[in-house]
Amino acid sequence: MALREILVVPDPVLKQVSTPVEVVDDDLRVLMDDMLETMYAAPGIGLAAIQVGVPKRVIVMDLAAPDTAPEPRYFVNPEILWASEDTAPYEEGCLSVPDIYDEVERPARVKLKYLNYQGEEVIEDAEGLYAVCIQHEMDHLKGVLFIDYLSRLKRDRAVAKVKKQVRAA
């Protein structure tokens, strides 16, 4: 496994639309393993392939509580089949917008379909942090960041803050 660089705003690659995966093979599993290691090292609870510069519809996630056994999840070609009309707010963060957190309102529950690490189809319901995180990560696959839901002023300030951090590093 290898750590990969996480792209940060305003890198234009983050605005790319990711394309479907044709086959879940060992090369894809290497990418997913690297993404998971990169996510754990960051640390974060989710990561989309485009955040490491790969425009494929692939997401990894681990929502296990701290100091409990890891629960890695892998999502290939995820699709939202249904989203609830009721919404819920959550204070979101993003490894591509480091140290910025703000509230985003999203559907509270979704039903999703995806291929797992083995390439098997899974259909399941998500709520709570799972629903928040999968919607946030699926936005990455469309080139959308959580700051795109904020006011122009907040978004510009967030990008300026990250640019300043990068210059100082």
Ligand code: K1U
């Ligand atoms: O960059 C990303 O997409 C990952 C992002 C996922 C996410 C977090 C919160 C709401 C929606 C989506 C993160 O992991 S940000 C870091 C974070 O949330 C975290 C870091 C360490 C411990 C616990 C959480």
Ligand code: ZN
């Ligand atoms: Zn993100």
